[in-house]
Amino acid sequence: MPDQVVTRFAPSPTGALHVGGARTALFNWAFARKHGGKFLLRIEDTDLARSTEASERSMLEDLKWLGLDWDNEGDVPRQSQHKADGIYDQAIDKLIAADRAYEEDDAIRFRMPDHDITVHDEVLGEVTVKAGQTEDFIIRKGEAGGFMPTFHLAVVIDDAAMGVTHIIRGQEHLNNTPKHIALQQALDLPTPTYAHIPLIFNADGSKMSKRDKAKTARAAAKDANLQPPPPSGEGCSPEDITAFLNKENDDITIATLIAQHLNLTLPEIEVADFRESGYLPETLCTYLALLGWNPGDDVEEQTVKRDYLSANFDLERCGKSNGKFDRDKLAAFSADAIKALPLEVLCDAVWMLNEPTLSLRFANTNDLFFQGFCEAYRERSKTLRDPVKQGAFFFVDDGAITYDFGTKNMKKAMSKGDPNGATLLAKFLPTLEALPKDEFGSAAHDAINTFCEQRELNIGKLAQPIRVAISGSTVTPPIDATLDILGKQSTIARINNCLTAFNNQ
RNA sequence: GCCCCCAUCGUCUAGCCUGGCCCAGGACAUCAGCUUUUCAUGCUGAAGACAGGGGUUCGAAUCCCCUUGGGGGUACCA
Numbered sequence: 323m324p325d326q327v328v329t330r331f332a333p334s335p336t337g338a339l340h341v342g343g344a345r346t347a348l349f350n351w352a353f354a355r356k357h358g359g360k361f362l363l364r365i366e367d368t369d370l371a372r373s374t375e376a377s378e379r380s381m382l383e384d385l386k387w388l389g390l391d392w393d394n395e396g397d398v399p400r401q402s403q404h405k406a407d408g409i410y411d412q413a414i415d416k417l418i419a420a421d422r423a424y425e426e427d428d429a430i431r432f433r434m435p436d437h438d439i440t441v442h443d444e445v446l447g448e449v450t451v452k453a454g455q456t457e458d459f460i461i462r463k464g465e466a467g468g469f470m471p472t473f474h475l476a477v478v479i480d481d482a483a484m485g486v487t488h489i490i491r492g493q494e495h496l497n498n499t500p501k502h503i504a505l506q507q508a509l510d511l512p513t514p515t516y517a518h519i520p521l522i523f524n525a526d527g528s529k530m531s532k533r534d535k536a537k538t539a540r541a542a543a544k545d546a547n548l549q550p551p552p553p554s555g556e557g558c559s560p561e562d563i564t565a566f567l568n569k570e571n572d573d574i575t576i577a578t579l580i581a582q583h584l585n586l587t588l589p590e591i592e593v594a595d596f597r598e599s600g601y602l603p604e605t606l607c608t609y610l611a612l613l614g615w616n617p618g619d620d621v622e623e624q625t626v627k628r629d630y631l632s633a634n635f636d637l638e639r640c641g642k643s644n645g646k647f648d649r650d651k652l653a654a655f656s657a658d659a660i661k662a663l664p665l666e667v668l669c670d671a672v673w674m675l676n677e678p679t680l681s682l683r684f685a686n687t688n689d690l691f692f693q694g695f696c697e698a699y700r701e702r703s704k705t706l707r708d709p710v711k712q713g714a715f716f717f718v719d720d721g722a723i724t725y726d727f728g729t730k731n732m733k734k735a736m737s738k739g740d741p742n743g744a745t746l747l748a749k750f751l752p753t754l755e756a757l758p759k760d761e762f763g764s765a766a767h768d769a770i771n772t773f774c775e776q777r778e779l780n781i782g783k784l785a786q787p788i789r790v791a792i793s794g795s796t797v798t799p800p801i802d803a804t805l806d807i808l809g810k811q812s813t814i815a816r817i818n819n820c821l822t823a824f825n826n827q
Numbered sequence: 828g829c830c831c832c833c834a835u836c837g838u839c840u841a842g843c844c845u846g847g848c849c850c851a852g853g854a855c856a857u858c859a860g861c862u863u864u865u866c867a868u869g870c871u872g873a874a875g876a877c878a879g880g881g882g883u884u885c886g887a888a889u890c891c892c893c894u895u896g897g898g899g900g901u902a903c904c905a
Contacts, residue, residue: 449832451831463903472902472903520898613839616839618840623855644899
């Protein structure tokens with residue numbers, strides 16, 4: 323191990339940071355932290371046409387959100403700048419002078435050596451590529467590419483310039499490594515230690531890509547028998563939608579529109595998607611770390627947090643085989659993490675999601691009713707969005723709750739038995755009305771108990787009709803907590819509405 | 828096609844390097860039971876894998892070879 327370990331994450335800013343990149347970043351970060359070294363960032367923007375500043379900004383933001391801090395904050399090198407500084411041209415001149423590179427058309431090609439090259443990989447072991455197996459490759463693009471260095475030349479030079487000692491990257495680069503080693507040798511640069519980590523795929527083995535969103539939206543549209551026009555909206559015409567449904571494009575905007583219209587969640591691919599869906603950054607780090615790395619001894623998710631990784635991560639325990647991204651497992655980790663959160667932290671995290679409906683009923687994070695709301699849903703939530711999703715009935719007007727008394731569960735709650743739920747509900751209403759506004763939930767709970775005991779009824783006989791009345795469904799958190807959050811006024815109003823609707827059906 | 832990598836339950840994996848403690852352990856998912864005023868949670872239990880074939884060895888998930896399967900690369904993308 324060198325005196326000072328230096329790792330780097332070097333994304334090309336051509337889109338959003340996606341989970342594969344996030345894991346690469348995480349491993350580089352963890353390895354550097356473990357060895358008290360440095361974790362650096364670099365922007366690989368040699369592809370002038372595809373690189374954007376917006377993408378660069380979003381990637382840095384996503385890394386920050388994940389909690390992966392880098393040590394060259396404020397001084398993140400960009401290859402386009404290095405090009406301007408002339409450091410690539412110097413190397414090219416040197417290679418041409420030594421006859422290790424030659425011009426072809428207006429590009430410059432590196433001459434591969436005629437000996438075998440062995441990569442000493444920390445996770446895969448020794449990989450030898452025979453002489454003649456790798457073709458001479460372009461190191462500087464022609465005029466069309468702005469005479470920019472290619473990725474191969476730029477990485478080699480920049481890694482050396484930044485003093486990078488360990489390169490942890492995806493296995494898609496394994497075949498590039500002999501090229502890079504050859505370049506390092508020709509340029510008299512040291513060869514860093516390499517570690518190629520396995521790739522991440524979808525559960526069905528396909529590549530995880532943005533197109534999955536379009537595919538999901540299309541499939542859902544087909545299932546719902548969505549005819550072309552429906553969701554058209556801002557900046558999107560019926561023709562656009564037809565084109566999208568006919569697979570003429572994979573426009574994410576249209577996919578998102580359809581998803582909203584159909585009320586479905588598109589598969590998360592990029593880090594930002596997971597944040598948007600309400601996953602905690604720590605949860606994503608844990609899941610990603612365990613997909614490809616494992617501390618052994620049956621150590622599982624509850625232990626493998628960022629701090630643990632920065633103290634224990636190593637290359638020896640990286641797996642060699644590709645993994646499949648399992649959303650159920652991530653969700654399970656997320657549910658566990660949410661359960662373990664201190665209440666204030668949970669409240670802040672839910673509030674930060676900026677759900678517009680939240681401020682309709684709650685003042686701020688310190689609102690005791692909001693805290694009750696978060697507490698009521700913590701055990702039921704897989705993501706931070708779940709409280710608002712599952713508790714949507716809290717946020718509508720009392721008159722806007724709709725009742726469908728025809729479904730099996732609703733029938734059971736309201737119509738079955740003698741007396742039936744609706745009758746019990748009507749009988750119980752005066753008792754509720756007589757209760758004080760404060761501590762309404764627990765008072766109501768006591769009243770329900772008494773009411774049922776007197777009549778030798780199972781508590782559910784009354785609790786279920788109340789659930790139905792206040793939520794329009796048979797599922798809510800425990801009655802006392804729910805009524806506490808909802809308050810006396812809304813509870814009474816909803817019960818009245820419900821009884822009216824029931825009698826009018 | 829050629830080159831490279833990989834191969835344990837459906838999934839992520841422990842065990843493999845340093846063969847015997849492994850008729851293979853954990854987690855997620857699944858199923859069943861208990862808890863329960865709904866939904867969850869929680870608890871208990873069940874089912875579930877060494878890709879196939881050859882070797883080596885007293886003994887192989889562990890070492891070697893072949894086959895098969897999966898993946899990556901083969902760009903003036905990174």
